[in-house]
Amino acid sequence: MSASTHETDEEFDARFESYFNRKDIDGWEIRKAMHDLLSEDLVPEPRIISAALQACRRVNDFALCVRILESVRNKCGNRVNEIYPYVIQEIRPTLDTLGISTPEELGYDKPELAMEDVYEIH
Amino acid sequence: MYSVIASKGAHVTRGAAKLSTSAQVCGSISKIGNRDVVGHGFNGEASYMDRADYPFPAVRFREPASDFTAVLEKERGDWNKLSIEEKKKLYRYSFCQTIAELKAPTGEWKFCIGATLFMSSLSLWIYIWMKTYVYSPLPESTKEESKRAQLRRQLDMRIDPIDGISSRWDYDNDKWK
Numbered sequence: 001m002s003a004s005t006h007e008t009d010e011e012f013d014a015r016f017e018s019y020f021n022r023k024d025i026d027g028w029e030i031r032k033a034m035h036d037l038l039s040e041d042l043v044p045e046p047r048i049i050s051a052a053l054q055a056c057r058r059v060n061d062f063a064l065c066v067r068i069l070e071s072v073r074n075k076c077g078n079r080v081n082e083i084y085p086y087v088i089q090e091i092r093p094t095l096d097t098l099g100i101s102t103p104e105e106l107g108y109d110k111p112e113l114a115m116e117d118v119y120e121i122h
Numbered sequence: 123m124y125s126v127i128a129s130k131g132a133h134v135t136r137g138a139a140k141l142s143t144s145a146q147v148c149g150s151i152s153k154i155g156n157r158d159v160v161g162h163g164f165n166g167e168a169s170y171m172d173r174a175d176y177p178f179p180a181v182r183f184r185e186p187a188s189d190f191t192a193v194l195e196k197e198r199g200d201w202n203k204l205s206i207e208e209k210k211k212l213y214r215y216s217f218c219q220t221i222a223e224l225k226a227p228t229g230e231w232k233f234c235i236g237a238t239l240f241m242s243s244l245s246l247w248i249y250i251w252m253k254t255y256v257y258s259p260l261p262e263s264t265k266e267e268s269k270r271a272q273l274r275r276q277l278d279m280r281i282d283p284i285d286g287i288s289s290r291w292d293y294d295n296d297k298w299k
Contacts, residue, residue: 031161031178038177060198061160062209063216064178070221071177099202101209103220108213111226115219 013045020051027059034068043075043083046090053091057098065100070108157181160216172219183218190215 007015019025019033034052037044044052049072056065069088076083088095088102095102103109159168163180170179184190193208194215204212213220262268280288292299 027160028162034178035162035176038175057201061216062197062201062204063213066209066213067177067217067221071174074174074177074221074225099200099204101206103222106206106210106213108220108222111223112220113223115223 013048016044016048017051020048020055022055023058025055025058027061027064030055030059030061030064034071038071038075043087044072046087049087050091050094053094053098053100062100065098066103066106066108069100070103073103073109154181155185157183157185170218172217172221172224174221174224177221179217182216184215 016033016037020030022029030052037048049068052068053065056062056068072087073080073084076087094100154168154170157170159181161178161180163169163178164171164173164176166180168180170181170183172179186194190211193204193211196204196208197212201209263272277288277291283289290299291297
């Protein structure tokens with residue numbers, strides 16, 4: 001995944017998509033690539049997210065799919081109402097094929113559980 | 123393989139992440155039980171922390187205990203057959219808090235503002251107490267009458283007559299120019 005100095009947006013998307021499409025990708029590499037992708041100043045293209053979800057399916061990690069969708073939602077910042085529905089609309093076929101629930105369907109778009117304050121535990 | 127891991131201490135290496143058990147990764151004392159090491163995390167340590175900027179921690183939140191065995195076995199099959207409850211259980215197996223929970227407001231700002239205002243008012247009361255019981259009264263020279271007398275004396279002595287205070291005094295008419 002070496003980045004060339006003059007990479008177009010199209011090449012960037014294709015690089016990540018082909019990385020996630022590797023047949024022998026493992027969970028470590030999915031997380032590493034997602035961290036790299038999320039550290040960029042962008043919201044990932046739906047086709048990259050679809051490829052990442054397919055990769056999660058190959059390594060049998062359902063929770064990672066939901067976490068990826070949550071992190072993409074978080075990445076939309078204060079324009080989440082514009083961008084996130086578009087992303088979900090574009091990856092809907094992948095979600096339905098693989099049986100992945102969105103964070104909203106699991107009720108994770110709003111806080112579900114409260115956690116005890118660590119300063120109050122002892 | 124073991125010697126390589128031992129030399130790296132608690133740091134997760136590519137090879138170590140592929141091991142089925144993670145106890146070896148942490149050297150002689152295991153701090154993560156038999157949780158799976160699944161990634162690099164935010165700094166390469168085999169530790170768990172929910173962070174919005176690094177959403178994928180290095181270890182799973184739960185150990186693969188018997189109450190997860192069934193749902194983990196089901197995860198290998200078609201995900202369309204998983205119920206919502208099972209999906210949520212799988213999520214909480216890997217992660218402690220959702221990102222929405224992580225970013226939920228804590229209400230701590232109310233405590234901060236309250237504490238700040240309390241400390242400010244406390245210091246004001248301390249000042250008032252000091253003023254009342256500790257400090258002696260201000261000297262005579264700070265009174266209006268004394269200050270006027272002092273100014274008059276400066277003018278009478280013609281202090282700084284070229285471009286200072288006395289140069290701006292009209293001595294013929296006894297007033298400021």
